[in-house]
Amino acid sequence: MFHIYCPYCEELREEEEFHPKGQAHIARPEEPDACSDEEWGDYLFFRDNPRGIHHEMWLHAVGCRKFFNITRNTVSYEILETYRMGEQPTVGAEHLAREEKTASVQAAEGGQQTVGASDAALASVKGAQA
Amino acid sequence: MSQTASQSNRLAQGGQVDRTQTLTFTFNGRSYTGHPGDTLASALLANGVDLVNRSFKYSRPRGIVAAGAEEPNAVVQLGATEATQVPNVRATQQALYDGLVACSTNGWPDAQRDIMRWVGKLGSPFMPPGFYYKTFMAPASMWMTYEKYIRKTAGLGRSPTQPDPDIYDHMHRHCDLLVVGAGPAGLSAALAAARAGARVILADEQETMGGSLLDTRETLDDQPAAQWLKTTLAALAEHDNVTLLPRTTAHGYHDHHFVTLHERRTEHLGDSAPSQDGHRQARSRLHRVRAGQVILATGAHERPLVYANNDVPGNLLAGAVSTYIRRYVVVPGQKLVLSTSNDHAYRAALDWQEAGREVAAIVDARPAPQGDLVTQAKAAGIRVITGSAVIEAKGAQRVSAARVAAIDVDTFTVTGKVETLECDTIASSGGYSPVIHLASHTGARPVWSDDIIGFVPTTVAGVTATGGAHGVYPLGEVLADGVEAGVNAATALGFDATVNDADLPHVEPRHEGPACALFQVPHEKTTLRAPKQFVDLQNDVTAGAIEVATLEGFESIEHVKRYTAMGFGTDQGKLGNINGMAVAARCLGQSIPETGTTVFRPNYTPVTFGAVVGRHCRELFDPERYTPMQAWHVAQGAEFEDVGQWKRPWYYPRKRTDGGIESMAEAVARECRAVREGVGILDASTLGKIDIQGADAREFLGRIYTNKWQKLAPGRVRYGLMCGDDGMVMDDGTTSCLAENHFLMTTTTGNAAPVLEWLELWHQTEWPELEVYFNSVTDHWATMTVTGPEARKLLTDLTDIDLDREAFKFMDWREGHVAGVPARVFRISFTGELAFEINVQAHYAMHVWEALFAHGDKYNLTPYGTETMHVLRAEKGFIIVGQDTDGSVTPEDLGMHWAIGYDKPFPWVGKRALTRSDTRREGRKHLVGLKPKDASVVLEEGAPIVFDPKHAIPMPMAGHVTSSYYSPTLESGFALAVVKGGHQRMGESVYLPMADGRVHEAEIVGTQFVDPKGERQHV
Amino acid sequence: MSNSVHVYDARADHATVTAESPLAYSFQRSGMPAPGEEGRAVVSERAFLGHLILRGGAIVLDEALREVLGIGLPGRPNSLTVDADGQRSVQWLSPDEWLLIVPGDEIFGLETRLRAHLGGSHVAIVDVSAGQTLIELSGEAAHEVLMKSTVYDVDPHAFTVGKGVTTLFAKTNVILRRPDEARWELIVRRSFADYVYRWLLDAGEEYGIGVARESRHEPQ
Missing domain, CATH: 3.50.50.60 (FAD/NAD(P)-binding domain)
Known part of the structure; x- marks a missing residue:
C-alpha cells in the first residue's frame, strides 16, 4: 500500500485515493495522419517494463482529480519523486546505478525517462519517501 | 492420560493468575477449571492434559510445546455454538474465559482414539516427502475424491456453517512511530519516543504487556521486573500521544510503513462479544496503520x-x-x-x-x-x-x-x-531466533550472524529492530538498545530526543558463556534410520524428510521448503525454519548462510475473515446508489437491477387479475405496450451528466467525439460517439448545447466516472491550452423520461413549455417549468417513440414525478424499468456500450458511419486508428439484427454463431449474440449480434448450436426492427 | 458572458413545491435514533444549502469572491475559509477548483454577481446544490467514528480546524472538513448519501450515535 505525495495537494496520501495510469511521458504524435501504422501501433500499445527506475502517470482520483507523474523503483517500490504534469523527472536510471550500484537495473526507453539529474537536483527531490 | 479435575500441576502461590476466581471450560468434551490470567494452554497443563492434538500427516500424539505465537501443536477449534466456531486458534494465545469450549483441530474424530493412528505407526515408509504429490496425482480425475478424505483426516479446522453473530471493524491509524512488541525493548523505545513528543502506537500480541519481563528471574533497580513494568506502563498511559494496543498482533508489514494490526478485543471475554453499555462492540478490529517509522521489538523465539x-x-x-x-x-x-x-x-x-x-x-x-x-x-x-x-x-x-x-x-x-x-x-x-517475520515482509532478506547463531534483519530505511529482534539478549543491553532505538526514531522524525542513561534501570550484569x-x-x-526427529511439528516435517529431499536433488532451500512443506501454513516456520535450514546445510555440506533462508509472508499469525472484512459486509458490503425516486419505486414493488452501484427499477410487477403477481415477461410485455401505444415513464436519473463550460468547449467536443460539433446551436441536442485512440467505441450519449460556451454531456450510467476521467485526461495531459472545465452534475439533476404517443398530451397539462412539434422539434431542448418546478426538457428518444426527458433539481424530483402520475392516470401512465428500456431500444437498433460492444468494435463495425467526421480538421481521438490495417480488414465482426426462423425462440445472449452447423467440431466461430429479447410489438424473438462481415450478409442464414444439441437458425437483418424510418419519434 | 453560458435559476419555490433532501429517504427507511445521553457522536443533515463549484485561476476568483462575498479563497491546498457568521464557506478542492457553500436562497444571486465580476475570464461556475448534501458529525467520539471510515488522518491534532480534504469514506468519496472545534462536516454525493448514513449509524453504534434534527452549528 503506497504512500504517495500528491504534488498538487502537497501532502502524502494513501494509495487507495489514486489510480495508476501506466507509463508516463507518452506523448500523442502531433500529426497522427502522418504516422505509419507501425508508429501508431507503438504509441497505442507498446510500453516499457523496466526493472528499476520507472516513470509512471497516476491520477489523484479521490482528491484533486489531477494527473501527475511518479518516479518509482520497481524493485524496492520506493517512490523517488512525484512531479506535476508538464514537468520533467529529476531522477533517472543512472541515479539508481550510482546510488545502489545495482547491475540489473534497466531504464525505460521512451520519452524522457532516462533524463539524468544533478546531485543538487536529487537533493531537492520533492515528495521523496523517507 | 493423567487428567484430573484438580489442577494438580498448579502451584499454591505466586504468578499472575487470580486464584480467587475459578473458570470452567471444556476441552474435547471434558470439563476442567482454570483461573483468570490463564491461557487455554496453561489451564490444560495445570490440569495435566498432555495430548492436545494429532499431528497433521502422521497422526502422532502431540502436546503443548511453547507458550506463545510459535506454538505448533496446540492449535484448536474454538466455539460453544455452531455460529461461533473459530478454527486455528493457538491455545497458548487464547485467554481462558468461563464457559470456553475448545477441541483439537486435528484428530478426527477424537485426539485420543484416532483412526489415523496406524498411519503414524506404519506410515513412515509410506509417507515420504512429496507423498501427496506422488500418490494422489494420478488419475487426475480422482483427486477430488482423495482430497475430501485427506482434508477431513488432516483437519485444518473448519469454518462455521451458521452466520457469525459478531461484528468486526477497521480503524485507520496514523502515527509517527509504531512499536511492535511491548517487552523491555519495545517499552523503552516507546517511552523514549513519546517523551520526545512523537505520536506513538505500541502494539503487543499478548494478554498482558511486558514480554520477557513477565517471567524473568532478573530484577530492575533491585525490584522485581513487574514493578518496573507497572511504572513504565503507567508512564506511557499518561502520554496522550501514546496509543497502547494490547492483544494486538502486527501481522503484516506492507509498502511504505503500512502495517496491519489485528486486535482481539473481546476474545478473552467470551464465545461471542458481550455488549457494552447496551451497544454491540466489535469482536476484533483490524488497525491499518501508516507509520513514519517502525520499531520492531518482537523479541526472539527459542x-x-x-x-x-x-x-x-x-x-x-x-x-x-x-x-x-x-x-x-x-x-x-x-x-x-x-x-x-x-x-x-x-x-x-x-x-x-x-x-x-x-x-x-x-x-x-x-x-x-x-x-x-x-x-x-x-x-x-x-x-x-x-x-x-x-x-x-x-x-x-x-x-x-x-x-x-x-x-x-x-x-x-x-x-x-x-x-x-x-x-x-x-x-x-x-x-534463539530473532523474530524477523515482519522485517522480511518488506522484502529485505535477513542475514546470518555467527555471533548470535541466528538470522537478523537487514536494515530498511525507517525500520529499526531492537532488543531480541536483532539478537541483543541480556536484559540490561535490551533496555538500553530500546531507548536508543526510540531516540533515534524520534530524531529521524524531527523530534528533539536524547538518550539519558539515568533513565535506564539498573540490571545486574550476568555472565553468560558462549x-x-x-x-x-x-x-x-x-538420520534416515533413527526414530523421527521433527523439524517442523505443525507440518510433520522431519530431519529425515529434508535429507531425502536433498538426496532427491533439491538444493535450493526454497525448493526444499516446498517439497517438504516446511514452514507452510499458519505456522510460517516459527520454530522449525532455522533448524530445517541447518539440516539442509548439513546434508548439502554447506554453511547456513550459503544455504540461505526462506522469507516469511504475511500473515504472522492467522487473521479471522471477520477482521479482514470489517463492516464491509451484508447491507454495507458495497454502496447502493439511489435516485431521488427510490422510495416511490420501492412502494410500487419494483424489482431492482444492479447497474454499477446503482439500484435501478428493473420492472414493476403488478397483481394479475387472477390475484397472482406478474412474471417478468408479463410485466415487460405490458410496459412495452404502454410505451408503444400510450405513455410510459422511466427514471433515467442514473445517466451520467457532465457540465462543460469554456470558450473551447465546442472545440474539445469535436476532438473527443467522432462526429461534428461545430454547428450545434444553443437549444439543440446531438448524439455523440466516443472512441479510444485505438478507434474502439468506449461510450455514447447525447450532448446538448446550453449556450455558445456551455454544454451538457450525458454518459451511460456505468461510464459516468470513467468518461469524466477520460475528458480530464485529455485536457490535462494533451490539450491543457484549451479553455474548458468539466464538472459532474449527475446527482444534481434528476431525469425522468416521458415517452409514448401520448407523452405530449400528458406533459402539456403540466408545463408552460410550448410542446408543439414545430416549436419544439426532435433533438431540441427547452427551458421552463414542469409541475411548478424549473426544468430543462430534452426532446430525445431512446425508445423510438415521442419522448421528453425532464431534468429538474433532484430535491424536487419526487414532487414532479408524483405530479406526473397524478395527471397521468387518464393516460394510463405506466412506469417502466430497465428491462423494458432494453427491449424498446433494441427494437430500434440503439446500442448499449458494453453490451453490444466489447472494446473491439469500431463505429464502422456498428454501421454508424453517419457518426464519423472523417473530414473534421483536428485529428480527433480514435480517427487515425480507423484507417489502420486491422480496422480496415475484411471479415471484421459487424453489428447486425438477427431474426430467429422460429419466432417463439429468444436466442441466448452470448450464444456463438456459425455459418456452417455441419462443420466438424471445433466449428469456426462467426460471431455471437449481444442482445436478445422477446418483442411484444413484433410478437417474436429478435436479437442484435456481431457477425463476421455481417453488413455484407443481409438476408443470409446463420446458425446457433446450443449446449443441449439444438441448433437455432436465424436470418441476418438490419438492426432496426420497429419503425425503421424513425418516424414515430418525430410526431 | 451571460449569452455564452446558460445561467439558470433551477431552484423552486419551497413554499409551493415539496423539496426532499438527500437524506429524506434514509430517515424514513433507517430511522433517526436518538443520540445517547452523553452525545458522544451526533449526526445531523444541513439540507438545502447552496453548493457552488468554482473553477478557474486563483487570483481572478479570489478577487471576485472578495468583492461579492467578502471572503477570499483559502491560500493553501486542503483548507477552508469561513465567513464571520459561519454561514458561508469556501474550500480548496484542487489547484483550479473550490467549493462554495452558502444559504440555499443566496445561490443564484451569488452566481449572477460572480459572473458579472468575472466578465469574460476563463472560469466555470456550476450549481451542484441538489447533487450533494452536508452531514454534520459532532461529539467527543466523532473522530473515532471517522477513523473507522476514512483513510485520512483525522486525529484532532493532525486534522486541525480549517482543514478540508476530498478523500475516501468507506467505499465512497466524501469531502471532509472541520469548520470549528466542535464539528466535522461531510459533503456527500446525493446518490451515496444513504450508504454513508447507514455506515455512520453502524460505525458509531458503540458510541451511542444518534441523529439530531438541528445542527449543532450556532451562528455567531
Missing part, C-alpha cells in the same frame, strides 16, 4: 533441539517451561531433563527445582559451560552432564525417559555410551 521422538507430549521448549512456572504457576510435569546448547536455558531447571519438582539432569552440549547460571545450577545441586545431549525421547503418549549421550557437534556423531534418564518432561533449547551451534542432535543411527 529454537528446540531436533532429536529422536522430540514430538512426544512432554517435550517442551525450555523458555516455555519457565513461562508456565513463573507466570502461570503451572509445572508441566514431575521430573525434568533439560537439553541445552546455551546458558540462558538453565533458568528452566532452576525454576523447576524452585517449584519443588525434581530435575534429573541438565544435559549441555558444550564441553565446559561456565556462565553464572551454570554456577547457580551446580550450587543448587543439579547434575550437569556436559558435552552431551538428549538424543532420543522415550514414551508414547507422554515422555517416560530421555536417552542421553556424549556427542561431537562438529562431526555430527554420538561419541559416548547412551544413558537413559527417567523423566516425564524434556525441555530443550538450541538457542553458546554452541547445535540444531539437529546426532543419533546412534543415521
Whole structure:
C-alpha cells in the first residue's frame, strides 16, 4: 500500500485515493495522419517494463482529480519523486546505478525517462519517501 | 492420560493468575477449571492434559510445546455454538474465559482414539516427502475424491456453517512511530519516543504487556521486573500521544510503513462479544496503520533441539517451561531433563527445582559451560552432564525417559555410551531466533550472524529492530538498545530526543558463556534410520524428510521448503525454519548462510475473515446508489437491477387479475405496450451528466467525439460517439448545447466516472491550452423520461413549455417549468417513440414525478424499468456500450458511419486508428439484427454463431449474440449480434448450436426492427 | 458572458413545491435514533444549502469572491475559509477548483454577481446544490467514528480546524472538513448519501450515535 505525495495537494496520501495510469511521458504524435501504422501501433500499445527506475502517470482520483507523474523503483517500490504534469523527472536510471550500484537495473526507453539529474537536483527531490 | 479435575500441576502461590476466581471450560468434551490470567494452554497443563492434538500427516500424539505465537501443536477449534466456531486458534494465545469450549483441530474424530493412528505407526515408509504429490496425482480425475478424505483426516479446522453473530471493524491509524512488541525493548523505545513528543502506537500480541519481563528471574533497580513494568506502563498511559494496543498482533508489514494490526478485543471475554453499555462492540478490529517509522521489538523465539521422538507430549521448549512456572504457576510435569546448547536455558531447571519438582539432569552440549547460571545450577545441586545431549525421547503418549549421550557437534556423531534418564518432561533449547517475520515482509532478506547463531534483519530505511529482534539478549543491553532505538526514531522524525542513561534501570550484569551451534542432535543411527526427529511439528516435517529431499536433488532451500512443506501454513516456520535450514546445510555440506533462508509472508499469525472484512459486509458490503425516486419505486414493488452501484427499477410487477403477481415477461410485455401505444415513464436519473463550460468547449467536443460539433446551436441536442485512440467505441450519449460556451454531456450510467476521467485526461495531459472545465452534475439533476404517443398530451397539462412539434422539434431542448418546478426538457428518444426527458433539481424530483402520475392516470401512465428500456431500444437498433460492444468494435463495425467526421480538421481521438490495417480488414465482426426462423425462440445472449452447423467440431466461430429479447410489438424473438462481415450478409442464414444439441437458425437483418424510418419519434 | 453560458435559476419555490433532501429517504427507511445521553457522536443533515463549484485561476476568483462575498479563497491546498457568521464557506478542492457553500436562497444571486465580476475570464461556475448534501458529525467520539471510515488522518491534532480534504469514506468519496472545534462536516454525493448514513449509524453504534434534527452549528 503506497504512500504517495500528491504534488498538487502537497501532502502524502494513501494509495487507495489514486489510480495508476501506466507509463508516463507518452506523448500523442502531433500529426497522427502522418504516422505509419507501425508508429501508431507503438504509441497505442507498446510500453516499457523496466526493472528499476520507472516513470509512471497516476491520477489523484479521490482528491484533486489531477494527473501527475511518479518516479518509482520497481524493485524496492520506493517512490523517488512525484512531479506535476508538464514537468520533467529529476531522477533517472543512472541515479539508481550510482546510488545502489545495482547491475540489473534497466531504464525505460521512451520519452524522457532516462533524463539524468544533478546531485543538487536529487537533493531537492520533492515528495521523496523517507 | 493423567487428567484430573484438580489442577494438580498448579502451584499454591505466586504468578499472575487470580486464584480467587475459578473458570470452567471444556476441552474435547471434558470439563476442567482454570483461573483468570490463564491461557487455554496453561489451564490444560495445570490440569495435566498432555495430548492436545494429532499431528497433521502422521497422526502422532502431540502436546503443548511453547507458550506463545510459535506454538505448533496446540492449535484448536474454538466455539460453544455452531455460529461461533473459530478454527486455528493457538491455545497458548487464547485467554481462558468461563464457559470456553475448545477441541483439537486435528484428530478426527477424537485426539485420543484416532483412526489415523496406524498411519503414524506404519506410515513412515509410506509417507515420504512429496507423498501427496506422488500418490494422489494420478488419475487426475480422482483427486477430488482423495482430497475430501485427506482434508477431513488432516483437519485444518473448519469454518462455521451458521452466520457469525459478531461484528468486526477497521480503524485507520496514523502515527509517527509504531512499536511492535511491548517487552523491555519495545517499552523503552516507546517511552523514549513519546517523551520526545512523537505520536506513538505500541502494539503487543499478548494478554498482558511486558514480554520477557513477565517471567524473568532478573530484577530492575533491585525490584522485581513487574514493578518496573507497572511504572513504565503507567508512564506511557499518561502520554496522550501514546496509543497502547494490547492483544494486538502486527501481522503484516506492507509498502511504505503500512502495517496491519489485528486486535482481539473481546476474545478473552467470551464465545461471542458481550455488549457494552447496551451497544454491540466489535469482536476484533483490524488497525491499518501508516507509520513514519517502525520499531520492531518482537523479541526472539527459542529454537528446540531436533532429536529422536522430540514430538512426544512432554517435550517442551525450555523458555516455555519457565513461562508456565513463573507466570502461570503451572509445572508441566514431575521430573525434568533439560537439553541445552546455551546458558540462558538453565533458568528452566532452576525454576523447576524452585517449584519443588525434581530435575534429573541438565544435559549441555558444550564441553565446559561456565556462565553464572551454570554456577547457580551446580550450587543448587543439579547434575550437569556436559558435552552431551538428549538424543532420543522415550514414551508414547507422554515422555517416560530421555536417552542421553556424549556427542561431537562438529562431526555430527554420538561419541559416548547412551544413558537413559527417567523423566516425564524434556525441555530443550538450541538457542534463539530473532523474530524477523515482519522485517522480511518488506522484502529485505535477513542475514546470518555467527555471533548470535541466528538470522537478523537487514536494515530498511525507517525500520529499526531492537532488543531480541536483532539478537541483543541480556536484559540490561535490551533496555538500553530500546531507548536508543526510540531516540533515534524520534530524531529521524524531527523530534528533539536524547538518550539519558539515568533513565535506564539498573540490571545486574550476568555472565553468560558462549553458546554452541547445535540444531539437529546426532543419533546412534543415521538420520534416515533413527526414530523421527521433527523439524517442523505443525507440518510433520522431519530431519529425515529434508535429507531425502536433498538426496532427491533439491538444493535450493526454497525448493526444499516446498517439497517438504516446511514452514507452510499458519505456522510460517516459527520454530522449525532455522533448524530445517541447518539440516539442509548439513546434508548439502554447506554453511547456513550459503544455504540461505526462506522469507516469511504475511500473515504472522492467522487473521479471522471477520477482521479482514470489517463492516464491509451484508447491507454495507458495497454502496447502493439511489435516485431521488427510490422510495416511490420501492412502494410500487419494483424489482431492482444492479447497474454499477446503482439500484435501478428493473420492472414493476403488478397483481394479475387472477390475484397472482406478474412474471417478468408479463410485466415487460405490458410496459412495452404502454410505451408503444400510450405513455410510459422511466427514471433515467442514473445517466451520467457532465457540465462543460469554456470558450473551447465546442472545440474539445469535436476532438473527443467522432462526429461534428461545430454547428450545434444553443437549444439543440446531438448524439455523440466516443472512441479510444485505438478507434474502439468506449461510450455514447447525447450532448446538448446550453449556450455558445456551455454544454451538457450525458454518459451511460456505468461510464459516468470513467468518461469524466477520460475528458480530464485529455485536457490535462494533451490539450491543457484549451479553455474548458468539466464538472459532474449527475446527482444534481434528476431525469425522468416521458415517452409514448401520448407523452405530449400528458406533459402539456403540466408545463408552460410550448410542446408543439414545430416549436419544439426532435433533438431540441427547452427551458421552463414542469409541475411548478424549473426544468430543462430534452426532446430525445431512446425508445423510438415521442419522448421528453425532464431534468429538474433532484430535491424536487419526487414532487414532479408524483405530479406526473397524478395527471397521468387518464393516460394510463405506466412506469417502466430497465428491462423494458432494453427491449424498446433494441427494437430500434440503439446500442448499449458494453453490451453490444466489447472494446473491439469500431463505429464502422456498428454501421454508424453517419457518426464519423472523417473530414473534421483536428485529428480527433480514435480517427487515425480507423484507417489502420486491422480496422480496415475484411471479415471484421459487424453489428447486425438477427431474426430467429422460429419466432417463439429468444436466442441466448452470448450464444456463438456459425455459418456452417455441419462443420466438424471445433466449428469456426462467426460471431455471437449481444442482445436478445422477446418483442411484444413484433410478437417474436429478435436479437442484435456481431457477425463476421455481417453488413455484407443481409438476408443470409446463420446458425446457433446450443449446449443441449439444438441448433437455432436465424436470418441476418438490419438492426432496426420497429419503425425503421424513425418516424414515430418525430410526431 | 451571460449569452455564452446558460445561467439558470433551477431552484423552486419551497413554499409551493415539496423539496426532499438527500437524506429524506434514509430517515424514513433507517430511522433517526436518538443520540445517547452523553452525545458522544451526533449526526445531523444541513439540507438545502447552496453548493457552488468554482473553477478557474486563483487570483481572478479570489478577487471576485472578495468583492461579492467578502471572503477570499483559502491560500493553501486542503483548507477552508469561513465567513464571520459561519454561514458561508469556501474550500480548496484542487489547484483550479473550490467549493462554495452558502444559504440555499443566496445561490443564484451569488452566481449572477460572480459572473458579472468575472466578465469574460476563463472560469466555470456550476450549481451542484441538489447533487450533494452536508452531514454534520459532532461529539467527543466523532473522530473515532471517522477513523473507522476514512483513510485520512483525522486525529484532532493532525486534522486541525480549517482543514478540508476530498478523500475516501468507506467505499465512497466524501469531502471532509472541520469548520470549528466542535464539528466535522461531510459533503456527500446525493446518490451515496444513504450508504454513508447507514455506515455512520453502524460505525458509531458503540458510541451511542444518534441523529439530531438541528445542527449543532450556532451562528455567531
